[in-house]
Amino acid sequence: xxxxxxxxxxxxxxxxxxxxxxxxxxxxxxxxxxxxxxxxxxxxxxxxxxxxxxxxxxxxxxxxxxxxxxxxxxxxxxxxxxxxxxxxxxxxxxxxxxxxxxxxxxxxxxxxxxxxxxxxxxxxxxxxxxxxxxxxxxxxxxxxxxxxxxxxxxxxxxxxxxxxxxxxxxxxxxxxxxxxxxxxxxxxxxxxxxxxxxxxxxxxxxxxxxxxxxxxxxxxxxxxxxxxxxxxxxxxxxxxxxxxxxxxxxxxxxxxxxxxxxxxxxxxxxxxxxxxxxxxxxxxxxxxxxxxxxxxxxxxxxxxxxxxxxxxxxxxxxxxxxxxxxxxxxxxxxxxxxxxxxxxxxxxxxxxxxxxxxxxxxxxxxxxxxxxxxxxxxxxxxxxxxxxxxxxxxxxxxxxxxxxxxxxxxxxxxxxxxxxxxxxxxxxxxxxxxxxxxxxxxxxxxxxxxxxxxxxxxxxxxxxxxxxxxxxxxxxxxxxxxxxxxxxxxxxxxxxxxxxxxx
RNA sequence: CGGGGCGUAGCGCAGCCUGGUUAGCGCGCCUGCUUUGGGAGCAGGAGGCCGCGGGUUCGAAUCCCGCCGCCCCGACCA
Numbered sequence: 177x178x179x180x181x182x183x184x185x186x187x188x189x190x191x192x193x194x195x196x197x198x199x200x201x202x203x204x205x206x207x208x209x210x211x212x213x214x215x216x217x218x219x220x221x222x223x224x225x226x227x228x229x230x231x232x233x234x235x236x237x238x239x240x241x242x243x244x245x246x247x248x249x250x251x252x253x254x255x256x257x258x259x260x261x262x263x264x265x266x267x268x269x270x271x272x273x274x275x276x277x278x279x280x281x282x283x284x285x286x287x288x289x290x291x292x293x294x295x296x297x298x299x300x301x302x303x304x305x306x307x308x309x310x311x312x313x314x315x316x317x318x319x320x321x322x323x324x325x326x327x328x329x330x331x332x333x334x335x336x337x338x339x340x341x342x343x344x345x346x347x348x349x350x351x352x353x354x355x356x357x358x359x360x361x362x363x364x365x366x367x368x369x370x371x372x373x374x375x376x377x378x379x380x381x382x383x384x385x386x387x388x389x390x391x392x393x394x395x396x397x398x399x400x401x402x403x404x405x406x407x408x409x410x411x412x413x414x415x416x417x418x419x420x421x422x423x424x425x426x427x428x429x430x431x432x433x434x435x436x437x438x439x440x441x442x443x444x445x446x447x448x449x450x451x452x453x454x455x456x457x458x459x460x461x462x463x464x465x466x467x468x469x470x471x472x473x474x475x476x477x478x479x480x481x482x483x484x485x486x487x488x489x490x491x492x493x494x495x496x497x498x499x500x501x502x503x504x505x506x507x508x509x510x511x512x513x514x515x516x517x518x519x520x521x522x523x524x525x526x527x528x529x530x531x532x533x534x535x536x537x538x539x540x541x542x543x544x545x546x547x548x549x550x551x552x553x554x555x556x557x558x559x560x561x562x563x564x565x566x567x568x569x570x571x572x573x574x575x576x577x578x579x580x581x582x583x584x585x586x587x588x589x590x591x592x593x594x595x596x597x598x599x600x601x602x603x604x605x606x607x608x609x610x611x612x613x614x615x616x617x618x619x620x621x622x623x624x625x626x627x628x629x630x631x632x633x634x635x636x637x638x639x640x641x642x643x644x645x646x647x648x649x650x651x652x653x654x655x656x657x658x659x660x661x662x663x664x665x666x667x668x669x670x671x672x673x674x675x676x677x678x679x
Numbered sequence: 680c681g682g683g684g685c686g687u688a689g690c691g692c693a694g695c696c697u698g699g700u701u702a703g704c705g706c707g708c709c710u711g712c713u714u715u716g717g718g719a720g721c722a723g724g725a726g727g728c729c730g731c732g733g734g735u736u737c738g739a740a741u742c743c744c745g746c747c748g749c750c751c752c753g754a755c756c757a
Contacts, residue, residue, distance in 0.1 A: 209718090237749075292755065314757095347756065348680095355756070408757095416757090428757060465757050498716055534717035541717095552716055562716080679756095 209542070213479050217423040218351075224473055224481050225352045228543045231469075238350040238357035245543065246353075246469055248490035250360065253468050254340070256392055256487075257362065260384045266336040266364060271318045273341065274309040279317040283442040286316065289409020293345040295357070311344040316410065316435075316461055319365045320443035330369050330449050333457060334377075338364040353470030354427070354679055361465035367457040369449070371436065374458035378434045381462040382415045385430030393468060394485035394595040395419040395475045396602055397429060398625070398674055400650030405634055408461075412436040418649045418674070420602040421474035424623020426649050426676035429471050432462035475598050482544025483566050485594050486587035492523040493583060494540045495561075498533050498552030508551055511576065515551070515561070518580040522587070541566055546590045547583065567593055606674075610663045612639070615675065619644035625676045627652065629669030631662035639664055640675060649674040 210223035225231055230246030242250065258268075274297060281287050295311040298304060312318065323335060340362045350356050364381060368374040382399055389395045397417035407414035411433040418426045437456035440446070449455045476483040486492050495512065499505040512526060527536050533550070540548060550562040560573040563582070567590050574582045605624030609615050618626055626646070630636065641647055656669035663669070 233749095289756090343757090345756070348754085349752095349756095359757070361757070431757065463757065467757055496716090500715060530715095532715050532717090532719060534715085534719085536718090537716095538718050550716065554716070 228482055231352050240352050240356050249469050250466055252488040257388050261338050266338045269337045269339050271315050273312050275312050275318050277308045277310055279321055283410050286410035295344045295346050313345045316439055320439050320445050324445045327447050330447055333369045335367045359466050361463050364462045366460045371458045374460050377460050378432045382432040385417050385464055389429050392487050393472050396599040398650050400652050403648045405637055408433045419471055424605055426678040427471050430464040435459045476594055481542030484544035486546045486591045489546055491525045491545045493547045494545045495526040495549045496533050496536045504553050612664050616643050619646050625674050627674050628663035629656035629660045630671055630673040631667040632670050636664035646675045646677050649676045
């Protein structure tokens with residue numbers, strides 16, 4: 177399914193970098209503000225998120241402050257996702273953040289899954305409330321309770337809702353963007369006449385998430401159904417997209433659930449069908465969160481900091497002016513008028529701060545800006561700018577009049593290169609194995625994903641988790657080939673499943 | 680909740696063991712000058728309820744008791 181971001185200016189200056197200048201080795205390894213990625217990945221991640229000013233700790237334990245640069249990245253993910261959600265026929269709603277406890281208690285499995293994570297309001301107006309209100313951990317119960325009144329007939333279906341909001345889950349261990357007590361997301365909730373329609377919806381929205389992850393965030397994903405132990409509380413089944421981070425761990429980046437009649441029965445939401453009989457709609461829900469920002473950091477970063485895919489980079493081109501005198505400064509200012517006109521469709525920023533160029537180079541690299549343009553007296557004398565890309569620090573000069581072609585082409589090239597690099601990394605760290613011993617041995621000495629035939633039994637997941645800490649990620653295929661034994665227990669395998677250590 | 684660590688300037692820390700002038704260092708911040716093609720240099724300056732409460736003492740950041748908070752590691756999760 178070609179997403180809106182799939183168009184590429186194919187033939188535009190194809191091999192721009194074949195003549196790239198060699199990278200001076202002395203120019204690497206400058207970052208002293210952040211821990212080494214290879215030595216301490218969690219420490220590196222934390223340093224990058226904070227030093228790049230994406231987010232910071234807040235006065236409240238487990239809650240974060242998203243700073244403008246981090247929020248801008250989220251907006252650049254959110255906006256295309258919102259567009260795709262609307263293109264697929266959904267409408268945005270807003271439902272209350274406070275949910276009566278009794279609503280949440282109605283669906284047994286759902287309650288069991290979420291109750292430990294409830295944050296509850298028990299007082300208001302100076303009095304104890306008659307019924308506690310739960311800060312929404314998700315809105316299935318509220319939405320089912322409300323739509324009960326709006327859905328009467330099969331003619332009212334499908335109802336395709338979405339809402340952008342914040343949710344609360346009282347997590348024990350938190351990490352910036354990856355797991356916080358409060359986070360931002362969208363939650364889609366849909367109601368359908370038939371199971372088939374609902375299941376199509378689940379698959380459709382999972383593919384929307386795949387597009388956002390792959391085409392916009394340049395993070396390749398495995399997409400598929402979750403095992404029963406890993407599914408959402410209350411779902412008949414869940415699907416997810418899973419990306420591999422640079423430490424080889426899996427990160428779940430979006431989920432899409434099929435509920436069947438579970439929720440509509442629990443909330444007595446019915447419609448009169450074509451046969452004039454009362455029926456329960458089949459419902460779905462699906463969500464993608466601010467965790468995506470963390471995924472981008474961990475999928476593309478290096479020892480110098482972030483590397484942002486151009487499509488979601490708040491600043492796509494950073495211009496660093498270099499000058500010694502007021503005269504030179506004025507000359508550059510004048511030249512930049514034309515440059516900005518050439519790049520009027522690009523997110524460009526000029527860094528005029530009173531810092532030395534070298535400082536700015538390092539800082540914008542930490543912030544992951546895809547392209548840097550250096551413009552100084554030497555460049556101006558030749559009517560050029562020096563273009564350096566974050567991807568590999570390769571450097572070349574570009575005539576100022578050619579920037580309007582060269583920059584978009586380079587942005588597109590970088591977008592694809594990041595995706596390809598991440599995909600190659602994942603493929604290099606994915607193996608197919610067919611025995612428990614091989615699986616255990618793999619996770620003792622390696623990182624990454626393992627794909628095995630599997631019979632689907634929960635006991636096997638427990639066995640593998642006990643011995644490796646790895647869990648099933650997604651089921652990749654509904655069949656494992658005839659006469660294939662399960663890698664864990666030897667019983668006949670029914671599926672192919674991916675295993676990985678996860679966040 | 681179990682185990683470990685830490686609360687001293689915006690951030691990172693030293694000082695505490697062995698109580699005693701005005702609580703110190705690095706980074707950052709402010710001012711000025713010189714600098715500017717890969718994290719500048721010099722000079723000057725501002726900034727502190729030493730987590731909170733109690734005790735011991737002539738005297739507490741330092742010793743004792745209690746409390747609070749945060750971070751890291753083990754059972755849950757987008």
